[in-house]
Amino acid sequence: DTGVSQDPRHKITKRGQNVTFRCDPISEHNRLYWYRQTLGQGPEFLTYFQNEAQLEKSRLLSDRFSAERPKGSFSTLEIQRTEQGDSAMYLCASSPRVTGHTDTQYFGPGTRLTVL
């Protein structure tokens, strides 16, 4: 257990419904990341926060996706009007603030989304 928690662990929804996932990072970590992983692939970067500021978004993050980290602690990822192609594992990671580019990211257990 890395200390990053995600809720729910599993979500089954019907196409067209909205879903929201929550991530609680390790408490002293100020950086938070969202990734998506589909079967047989490595995780793909979605977005990144430093404290409450969303600093980078992938082109994978369509306008149906929105992420927030309002108080610089937990984060939510919302998917509106879900599509079957959204079925994936959604992973959250956090890291402490360090100098330079190297910062070890610790992953939560993920939320597995199935869109029927």
Next chain:
Amino acid sequence: RKEVEQDPGPFNVPEGATVAFNCTYSNSASQSFFWYRQDCRKEPKLLMSVYSSGNEDGRFTAQLNRASQYISLLIRDSKLSDSATYLCVVNGIPGGGNKLTFGTGTQLKVEL
């Protein structure tokens, strides 16, 4: 061309064997390199960072060749518990923020 490329395997090896995984990356400006391990339906976990000088952690040895843009992982005396997917990861691409870029992973199955 994918940013990080790995042979997906699977590599089926007997217990006690030595196995090596390779990975190539496309962006020569990449700054940090890692191997992560991922068990079936679990989250990725950091196995080790990879340095130009090479580094070893018990039965695991990682090497980085910047000139060839090539990363390797060697596992000696493999155990049944080493069965997992090994993800090659690159970070620190200038202009790429702090995102990790993953390969597709190499699946290892260690058998009796």
